[in-house]
Amino acid sequence: MTRAAIGLLILVVICVVLLSYWRISIRGHQRRLRQLDVRVHVNGIRGKSTVTRLVGGVLREGGYVTVAKTTGSAARVIGPHGEETPIFRRGAANINEQIDVVAEHIGPDVEALIIECMAVRPLYQQYSQDYMVRSDITIITNVREDHQEEMGETLEEIADSMAVTIPRNGIVITAEDRPHLRERLRRRADERGSVLVYADPEAVDDEDMRGFDYLQFKTNVAVGLAVARLTGVSRQAALDGMWKSVPDVGVVRLRSYDIRGKSVLWVPMFAANDRESVALTFATLQAQFPPNATVVGILNNRRDRGRRAELFSHMVPDDLSGYLDHVMTFGAYEDTVTKTMVERGYGRERIHQMGETVQPTLDEILDEVADLIDGPSGVLVGMINIHTEQAELLIDHFQELRGADHRSEIDESRDPRRASIGVARLRRAGAHHVGAPVGREIEAG
Numbered sequence: 217m218t219r220a221a222i223g224l225l226i227l228v229v230i231c232v233v234l235l236s237y238w239r240i241s242i243r244g245h246q247r248r249l250r251q252l253d254v255r256v257h258v259n260g261i262r263g264k265s266t267v268t269r270l271v272g273g274v275l276r277e278g279g280y281v282t283v284a285k286t287t288g289s290a291a292r293v294i295g296p297h298g299e300e301t302p303i304f305r306r307g308a309a310n311i312n313e314q315i316d317v318v319a320e321h322i323g324p325d326v327e328a329l330i331i332e333c334m335a336v337r338p339l340y341q342q343y344s345q346d347y348m349v350r351s352d353i354t355i356i357t358n359v360r361e362d363h364q365e366e367m368g369e370t371l372e373e374i375a376d377s378m379a380v381t382i383p384r385n386g387i388v389i390t391a392e393d394r395p396h397l398r399e400r401l402r403r404r405a406d407e408r409g410s411v412l413v414y415a416d417p418e419a420v421d422d423e424d425m426r427g428f429d430y431l432q433f434k435t436n437v438a439v440g441l442a443v444a445r446l447t448g449v450s451r452q453a454a455l456d457g458m459w460k461s462v463p464d465v466g467v468v469r470l471r472s473y474d475i476r477g478k479s480v481l482w483v484p485m486f487a488a489n490d491r492e493s494v495a496l497t498f499a500t501l502q503a504q505f506p507p508n509a510t511v512v513g514i515l516n517n518r519r520d521r522g523r524r525a526e527l528f529s530h531m532v533p534d535d536l537s538g539y540l541d542h543v544m545t546f547g548a549y550e551d552t553v554t555k556t557m558v559e560r561g562y563g564r565e566r567i568h569q570m571g572e573t574v575q576p577t578l579d580e581i582l583d584e585v586a587d588l589i590d591g592p593s594g595v596l597v598g599m600i601n602i603h604t605e606q607a608e609l610l611i612d613h614f615q616e617l618r619g620a621d622h623r624s625e626i627d628e629s630r631d632p633r634r635a636s637i638g639v640a641r642l643r644r645a646g647a648h649h650v651g652a653p654v655g656r657e658i659e660a661g
Contacts, residue, residue: 248318249350254280254328254447257349259341259381260357260390261374262493263436265464267357268332269294270440270457275328277457278449283321284330285314290465293321300462311335314348328447333381336366342380352386353446355439359397360490365523371397379404389442391415391435415442427459431468431501468497470504473617475596476586481506482614483597486516486607489524491531494599498539510594512585513540514610517571518601519548528600529556537562540597542588544581546571547604571606578609 249255254275258268265286272284272294284294291303291313303313311334322329331349335341345351359375367377375397382388388405390412392398402412417434424437437458444454464487472481483501488494505511513536517525525548532543543566545553550569558564570576570584585596598607 245315245318245348246350248322249329251324252322252327252329254353255349255351256328256330256443257333257345257351257354257381257383258330258357259333259354259378261360261362261378261490262488263357263433264332266432266436266467267355267439268330269461269464270436271330271355271443273298273457273459273461274440274444274449274454275330275447275457277453277460278444278447280328280447281326282328282330283317283326285317285321285332286464287332287334293317294462295321296326298460298462309334311340311344311348314344318348336363338367338377338380341378345381345383351381351383353443354381354383354386354388355443356381356388356390356392356401357439358390358392358435359394359401360492361527362490362524372400375400376404382408382410385409387411387413387446389413389415389439389446391417391439393417393435413442413446415439424455427455428463429469430463431470431497432463433496433500468501470501471614471618473614475582475589478586478589478591479506479593480585480589481509481593481595483595484611484614486598486600486602489521489528489600491527491535494531495535498536502539505595506593508591510541510589510591511539512542512544512588512594512596514596514598514607515543515545515553516598516600516602516604516607517545517547517549517553518604521601522549524600525549525553526556529553530560532557533560533562540566541590542566542568544568544570544584544588546606547601548572571604576606578613581606581610582613 256271258264258271268284268286272282275282276296276298281296283296286292286294287309291305291309293301293303295301305313314331314334317331318329333341333344335344345354356378359371359378361371361374367374379401382405385408388401388410390398390401392401398412398414405412415435415438417438419441420434420437425432425434440458441451441454444451467487468483468485470481470483472479485494485497488497513532515528515532529552532540543557543562545567548571550571550573554567554569557567568584568588570581598610601607602611
């Protein structure tokens, strides 16, 4: 046998082995998915990680043995007891991570899986739904302007892009409040033989929100209650489960700190990075700002998020000028962002570059914040992204100031007070199958 023939034979053997391994892996993955009573795929522009955590809390408190997986500000697997495990990646995030999570964490006793959609491009989103998750319930939290490069320039195009994750002959839940976008999602659901459920925030009252010690929105809670209704979990158990769930690392908790003798309210809004979410958050929080306090906003621009930098350079003069007395720029694109804000009417004297062009120390950042605050108290608001050198310096500083009061979400998830009532006896919940409601659109209360 010639060398060429031997080489070809070896190549054929390798291909056969790889193909066999792939088929065995796929069959194992599909078998694990089939054993689950409930599979939930969480998509949308804003709130995916929060909703994934809330829905996991709902099902755990309802007695389901549940695994949840978030991408979010920090990727986590949330086990049946609510305990969190970090996901460590070699290199960039890849949607094949979803298959690994199922293989590692879906054992014979697990009954429910809630998994946050990692994909942005519509083709990958469809692949995630059809082959990786195969959910019977998909959640599309909302439709907002973000990731336009991959999902389309208009809200209608973005809605269509996310609609490819709607299951066939299943259910899609959305809290999208604009009727024309919700109707568009409903039509896409009809095409797949699925039912659209509207999670109406009007069904959530103020008392339902008192169990959260961080900024939470009624739209997210409404989605959790919709899942509870579809899976046979009582309203009170659902609320208890959501209150106990550990929030994502990017949530907003308001705390005041001393900066150079001035009381500064720290508002870490880095996870809010689209126009509607930021405007809504400012409108919600403004009543909690100290009277007559100077408000300083941080535009934290990652180099790989140029479109967001452009968006916020328009937002500050167009939408946030009445909220922000000053703006500090962190990270990249400082000259471009500054130029755009000035051209659109935001005064140059109100813009202060403290990012890559300056490379400041933590002390220099704190000095600048204190200098900008006119009076004894102020507000410092971080926006757009988390990971830049300057933002991480500031985040770490405030965490150190909290001292013993600070616990990571990993520690929080192991707090016995957060344990669901189902933890003592992880039982099968085979009777709790998702039933298809009557009608093509339902308002979930």
